[in-house]
Amino acid sequence: MNNEEERAFLEAQLQWIKQRDAVLAQIEKKLYEMKHIAEQVAADETALLESQKHRLNERFLQLKDEVAELENQLRIFYN
Template identity: 75%
Template structure:
């Protein structure tokens, strides 16, 4: 009986671990799509964009990059 309870507890912990990782990966994916959108926008509209617009998009791109790095660090915690 104890083995079944221990196994159940272990599997529930594993399920929670997977759910947390999945949530982090979903956040990363959302930010990557936003980065892709920014890159495509600049590629298409580069000649028509004002310098100020480009700077704002670049700042947002770098911010997303930093946010992704933070999320990746959180993922590494789950591996260790």
């Protein structure tokens, strides 16, 4: 492998890492939001109205699905 090929390979690897890092950052953001929802429900369980609990649960499930989709993207990047 000559210097130009090695450089191209390393640049491709850097782009791959940047893409994975961006996906991981999105996952981290969603996990923190899920944590916040769980803490809110745990702290205010008796004070929350059923409609509020339902809304928070729906958002939590939505975030869970979004995290799963992002994890699938990581698998695609890896293969």
